[in-house]
Amino acid sequence: MFGREESFDPQTDPVVRLEAGRLRRDLERYYLTAGRDDPILIEVPKGAYVPVFTARPLDTVKPRHPSAWQIPLASRPRTAGAVAALAVAAVALPTWYLTADTAGLRGHAGQAADPALALPRGASVAVIPFSNLSGDAGQDYFADGVFEQIVTDLTRFKGMYVLSPISTSRYRDQAVDHRDLKQDLGADYFLAGGVRRVEGRVRITVRLVETKRGRVVWAEEFGRELSPDRILEVQEEISRRVAASVGSGYGAIARSDLASAARKPPTSMDAYDCVLHCYHYDVSGVPAQHAAMRDCLEEAVEVDPGYGEAWALLSTIYADEHRLGFNPRPELYVATDKALEAAKRAVAVNTSSATARIMLADAYFNVHDLDGFRREGERSLALNPNNPYLVSNYGLRLCFIGEWDRGLALMRKAIAMNPDHPGWYRFPFVLYHYERKEYAKALSEVRRINMPDFYWTHMTAAMTYGQLGREREAKASVEKLLRLKPNIGQQVYATLRIWNMPQPLIEHVEDGLRKAGLVITPLEARS
Numbered sequence: 001m002f003g004r005e006e007s008f009d010p011q012t013d014p015v016v017r018l019e020a021g022r023l024r025r026d027l028e029r030y031y032l033t034a035g036r037d038d039p040i041l042i043e044v045p046k047g048a049y050v051p052v053f054t055a056r057p058l059d060t061v062k063p064r065h066p067s068a069w070q071i072p073l074a075s076r077p078r079t080a081g082a083v084a085a086l087a088v089a090a091v092a093l094p095t096w097y098l099t100a101d102t103a104g105l106r107g108h109a110g111q112a113a114d115p116a117l118a119l120p121r122g123a124s125v126a127v128i129p130f131s132n133l134s135g136d137a138g139q140d141y142f143a144d145g146v147f148e149q150i151v152t153d154l155t156r157f158k159g160m161y162v163l164s165p166i167s168t169s170r171y172r173d174q175a176v177d178h179r180d181l182k183q184d185l186g187a188d189y190f191l192a193g194g195v196r197r198v199e200g201r202v203r204i205t206v207r208l209v210e211t212k213r214g215r216v217v218w219a220e221e222f223g224r225e226l227s228p229d230r231i232l233e234v235q236e237e238i239s240r241r242v243a244a245s246v247g248s249g250y251g252a253i254a255r256s257d258l259a260s261a262a263r264k265p266p267t268s269m270d271a272y273d274c275v276l277h278c279y280h281y282d283v284s285g286v287p288a289q290h291a292a293m294r295d296c297l298e299e300a301v302e303v304d305p306g307y308g309e310a311w312a313l314l315s316t317i318y319a320d321e322h323r324l325g326f327n328p329r330p331e332l333y334v335a336t337d338k339a340l341e342a343a344k345r346a347v348a349v350n351t352s353s354a355t356a357r358i359m360l361a362d363a364y365f366n367v368h369d370l371d372g373f374r375r376e377g378e379r380s381l382a383l384n385p386n387n388p389y390l391v392s393n394y395g396l397r398l399c400f401i402g403e404w405d406r407g408l409a410l411m412r413k414a415i416a417m418n419p420d421h422p423g424w425y426r427f428p429f430v431l432y433h434y435e436r437k438e439y440a441k442a443l444s445e446v447r448r449i450n451m452p453d454f455y456w457t458h459m460t461a462a463m464t465y466g467q468l469g470r471e472r473e474a475k476a477s478v479e480k481l482l483r484l485k486p487n488i489g490q491q492v493y494a495t496l497r498i499w500n501m502p503q504p505l506i507e508h509v510e511d512g513l514r515k516a517g518l519v520i521t522p523l524e525a526r527s
Contacts, residue, residue, distance in 0.1 A: 020049050021232045022145065025152040036352040122160040122275075123253050125246070126187040127151050129165075129172040130204075133196040142231065143195040146204060149239035150191070156354065156384040157247035163187055182211035189217070189253060191246060202226040202234060206242055208252050218245060218252035240386045244417035249275075249389045251418075274300045278313040286453050290326040293317055301345075311346035312359040315339045319366050323498045325485075339363045354384035358393050365397050368500060373397065388418035392425055399428035400499045408432060423449035423457070430460050434512070435505055439467045455484040463512030474516035481518070489519050 002016070010016055024044045031041060041054040127150060132143040147165075154162045163185055171181075181187045193206035207219040222238050246252050274296040297314040301307060321328045321335035328335060340363040346356035357380035364372030377394040384390065395410025411428050415421055426445045433442035443464045451457045458481040465474035481488060488495070492513060496506045510520055 016049075017232055020044060021235075022148060025148055028152050031352075036350075123188040124161055124163055124186060125154065125253070126163045126168050126181050126185050126190040127154065127165065128168050128176055128190055128192040130192070131173055131194040133194045134198060136197075139195070139197050142197060142202070142235075145231070145235045146193070146195055146238065149235050150242050153239045153243035153386055154191075154247050157243065157387060160247055160253055178209055178211040178214040187211050191242075197226065200226060204238055208246055220245065241417065244386050244388055248387050248418065275309055275313055278317070287324075287326045290317065290320055290324075294327065301342075305345075306349055308346045308349035308353050308356050311342050311349060312353065312356045315342035315346060315359040315363055318342060319362060322366055325491075325495075336363070336366045339366060352383060354380045354387055354390050357383060358390035362393060362397070365500065366498070370401065370500065386417065388414040388421065391417070392421070396424070396428050397499075399431065400501055402502050402505070404432055423451040424454070427456065427460065430464070431505070434460075434464060434467075435508065437467070439464055443468065452480075453484070455481055455488070458484065459488070459513070462516040462518065463509050466512040466514070466516030469515075471517075478513075478516050478518050490521050492518075492520055 002019075024046070027042055027044060031038070039056050041056055043052045043054070044050075045052060127147065130143040130147040132140050151162055151165055154160070167185055168190075176190065176192060178190065181190050189208055189210055191206065191208050193204060196203045202224050204222045204224075205219070206222075208217050209215065210217050220242075222241070224234050224238070226234055244251065248254070274293070278293050278297065294314070294317045297310055297317060300310045301314060304310065316339070318335050318339040320326045322339070340360075343356065343360040343363040346353065347360050350356055357376050361373045361376035361380060364370075364376060377397075380390050380394065391410050392414035395407045395414060398404075398407030398410065400407075407428060411425060415425055426449045429445040430442050430449075433439070433445065442460075446457070446461045446464055449457050449460075458477045462474055462477035462481055465471075465477055485491075492510055493506060496509060501509075514520060
């Protein structure tokens with residue numbers, strides 16, 4: 001098939017693995033875009049070359065041409081050739097979809113009544129084929145592999161959209177002018193890079209450029225040892241890092257767009273601006289920002305009810321009324337009910353949205369449905385394992401219910417993908433060491449949080465100082481805690497129980513706070 005001689009050695013020539021990986025990425029890209037509602041899912045599992053065909057549940061399928069999906073059981077392919085032909089046909093489908101002209105779509109996403117026909121929201125990104133800088137044309141395949149993997153991984157992020165690789169292929173090995181990409185493709189950003197592979201090492205440079213002014217908003221260089229059996233592993237590792245650094249809610253595009261949105265008066269913010277500000281609120285945890293985000297997102301989903309990510313983030317805003325006590329409105333609704341309702345709307349709008357799934361997991365967690373929480377959390381990870389926002393949300397909650405091994409592993413992954421992470425990423429590590437009475441290590445984690453306006457920062461500091469017997473620091477932390485949460489003494493148990501913490505850990509936290517000087521009154525509800 002590949003024209004190799006009989007002496008072909010798959011240990012030294014990775015062509016089969018590379019082509020299988022390319023097929024696998026093309027299938028993933030298709031099911032994240034045009035095929036997201038197909039009734040049949042075709043996958044090529046890692047480590048194997050035989051495709052797997054799965055029928056999706058009928059209640060999640062929204063075919064646009066019902067007659068096209070009638071595939072009688074007796075007519076399913078039975079030979080390897082038929083299976084290969086069907087897999088190739090499935091991969092071919094994205095070509096027409098991805099060649100569509102997406103220039104100028106931004107700002108018109110809410111016009112389609114059918115969610116499947118809704119146009120993309122957020123920034124548009126053109127990924128330019130990576131240059132082979134090795135001086136050896138035989139290394140083109142590696143540069144192409146990095147490029148294709150990054151396109152696939154970026155497609156998973158719903159806060160932006162990736163322009164067709166077909167459209168950007170004409171810029172291969174050319175000096176790219178940002179003005180051309182803005183004018184010809186309508187791109188807001190372009191991502192370009194080069195690959196140099198020499199003597200068992202590979203060096204990859206990547207840069208993200210804003211097309212309006214030609215400003216480089218992010219750049220990074222990756223160097224790795226490389227052997228034939230690690231080619232795909234290195235490609236995937238670097239692609240995950242690039243995609244998370246560029247496409248996540250904390251990434252370079254979100255930060256750049258947020259800076260532009262911040263210059264707008266509040267009355268002119270659109271739904272996309274609200275989503276960007278919500279990620280910024282997630283970093284700070286300030287109650288005043290919570291109220292502004294709630295108002296903005298409520299208006300956004302009213303104007304644009306098909307915006308799934310806005311529904312998803314509105315769900316977490318409602319949840320913060322319950323779990324953090326931010327700006328509650330009990331006279332209007334039950335916060336946990338509103339959070340669950342909004343999360344279900346987000347999933348209904350887009351069943352393949354990882355953000356919607358993690359917010360639904362969160363909503364189930366808030367009503368103590370841990371089976372629903374784990375089910376939706378795992379679905380979210382399957383949809384986008386490279387988004388630090390959802391990885392950290394799921395990992396934090398697993399830690400809070402005592403599932404430390406998987407929870408901390410996810411938190412470490414989220415930190416690796418997002419070095420400039422929000423301070424709350426550290427709370428699971430604080431609690432892990434605190435539970436084990438490793439108070440010095442817990443304190444070290446507390447000092448890395450850097451969220452001075454969030455009461456959890458001072459609560460964890462106070463309890464840790466209390467256990468260490470450091471009375472002066474403990475007293476200062478309690479004073480800061482009471483300024484932010486004056487009635488915390490009556491609410492410690494209820495506050496921690498909201499997060500489904502085990503009873504022994506709650507009692508351990510209370511013990512540390514008492515030692516710090518916090519008066520925990522008997523009025524506290526313990527049911």
